[in-house]
Amino acid sequence: MNDHRLKHSVNLSHRLPSLAETLALGLPLATTLAAALWLAQGLPDARDLAYSQARDDLRALRSALLLPVPERPQLPDTAQGLETLVREGSLKQLPLDPWGRPYQYRYPGQAHTYELFSLGPDGVESQDDVVVWNLYGGR
Structure with a gap:
């Protein structure tokens, strides 16, 4: 057993x-x-984060640009540029895009009333630009 x-x-x-x-x-x-x-x-990868940062910056720049300011009854022209936003106190400083370049601004614009955009990673106007009028689709 x-x-x-x-x-x-x-x-x-x-x-x-x-x-x-x-x-x-x-x-x-x-x-x-x-x-x-x-x-x-x-x-997200670094490329996604860079594009996201550019979209956020462009939204902030657009808000400051369209903010009613008594000293500025209309949008600054291309020659006055975005520096106007710093001079009038709407922004403390102008950001650089995620690729280290200034954001581009034109008023009047070529295809829109005004144009506000980043030249994207290649630094030239092309399909990879981040544009305020189409933040998720480029030009």
Whole structure:
């Protein structure tokens, strides 16, 4: 009978885990892996962050530009430029775009009443520009 108990205890120590035990051990690991993969896919890259910063800056510049100011009854012309916003106190300073260049401004504009934009990563007027009249689509 002792031999039977010994064999029985050996068999119990080598049994396969139940489905509940497998899930209890494997589910947290699978969940963690899935969350890590999801986060890695959803994190913005440097290019996305630069374009997002340019859109935010353009919104702020547009707000300051369109803010009614008694000393400025109309938009500044191209020659006066965005520096007017600093001189009149609407902005403390003019930001540079994420690529280190000044934002561009024209009044009157070529295709719009006024044009406010970043030249984008290539530094020339092209399809990759971030433009205030179409913040998510470029020119």
